[in-house]
Amino acid sequence: RTIFRRIGQVADFALRVKPDAVVLIDSGDFHHRVARRIKASDPAMKVIKYVSPQVWASRPGRAAGMKAYLDHILCLLPFEPAFYEPYGLPATFVGHPALERAALMRGGEALRSRLGIDAAAKVLCVLPGSRRVEVTHLLPAFKAAVGRLQKDVPSLVCLLPTVRNVEARVRAGAVAWPTPLHILDSPEDRYAAFDAADAALAASGTVTTELAVAGVPMVVAYKVGAITAAIWKRLVTVAHVTIANLVIGRRAIPEFIQEQVTPETLSAALKPLLTDRAAADEQRAALAQAIDALGTKGNGPSRRAAEAVLRIAGAAT
Numbered sequence: 001r002t003i004f005r006r007i008g009q010v011a012d013f014a015l016r017v018k019p020d021a022v023v024l025i026d027s028g029d030f031h032h033r034v035a036r037r038i039k040a041s042d043p044a045m046k047v048i049k050y051v052s053p054q055v056w057a058s059r060p061g062r063a064a065g066m067k068a069y070l071d072h073i074l075c076l077l078p079f080e081p082a083f084y085e086p087y088g089l090p091a092t093f094v095g096h097p098a099l100e101r102a103a104l105m106r107g108g109e110a111l112r113s114r115l116g117i118d119a120a121a122k123v124l125c126v127l128p129g130s131r132r133v134e135v136t137h138l139l140p141a142f143k144a145a146v147g148r149l150q151k152d153v154p155s156l157v158c159l160l161p162t163v164r165n166v167e168a169r170v171r172a173g174a175v176a177w178p179t180p181l182h183i184l185d186s187p188e189d190r191y192a193a194f195d196a197a198d199a200a201l202a203a204s205g206t207v208t209t210e211l212a213v214a215g216v217p218m219v220v221a222y223k224v225g226a227i228t229a230a231i232w233k234r235l236v237t238v239a240h241v242t243i244a245n246l247v248i249g250r251r252a253i254p255e256f257i258q259e260q261v262t263p264e265t266l267s268a269a270l271k272p273l274l275t276d277r278a279a280a281d282e283q284r285a286a287l288a289q290a291i292d293a294l295g296t297k298g299n300g301p302s303r304r305a306a307e308a309v310l311r312i313a314g315a316a317t
Contacts, residue, residue: 003030003054011037014045021046021313028053032069046313048304050074052091056083072312074305077247078293092308095301096243096294098209105214107188108195111159115182121155122198122274123218128160128170129203132135134165135225137261138203139173144263145201145270147178152267153274159197161190173289199273199280201266204241208253212244212290217273217283219254223261244290252286 024031204222272279
């Protein structure tokens, strides 16, 4: 009830203030309801959605209905505007904001020194997700994969950045970790860990794009409950779950979903990234290609998004 009351409050505020444009950022389940309420009362008000919902990945028919309550969509991925064309819904590619975090991904050498990690050690960044369900399903498999990998990479050290809402679960699941392990709980250390890492084992999500920005070779996994997975398999239409793979149109980054997520598959995919320079460099080249496609020449994504909003609102100079 509280959430639905907030939807009404947001829509009523916009209708009362009458801005030149309403920009609804992310949170699709919430903001699409806000947009419908605004358009039902004031069809002339400009409503802009930033970012595009992933309707191209599942239930693409939803795009047809969005035209009734959205005037424009600001897209993070280069193929999204073309997807909306048949539905008559204007869209602009502005670039992925993860690219703007590149300057934060530094300090790896200092982090290794502070943690006492030998210069010759191989460092694996372990990222089991920021949601409890992700940690529950992925961390045990990640831990077991590291145990297998340690036999082939005896100098292996793991860095495990986490966030407050799952930190307790992560620490509990990391007990008796098979290699030296450092759990990191600050944003600065998180990005420094990317800079320090030779490779990463990550849950599918925004973090894989951040790792691509940092140029970290990775293996990606995703696993949910059996019922959710059964529904997901019926709805999802894309060939890849990792943004970098989607953008370049091929599986340069190994992906493992549901029953594919095993210690054996994960460790086998990680081993060449930590022991074979050519394999690691080949993935780095693919990541650079993806980042180039996710970027925009000239202004950064946030600036381009702002310029698009001004243009749509009729206030561009």
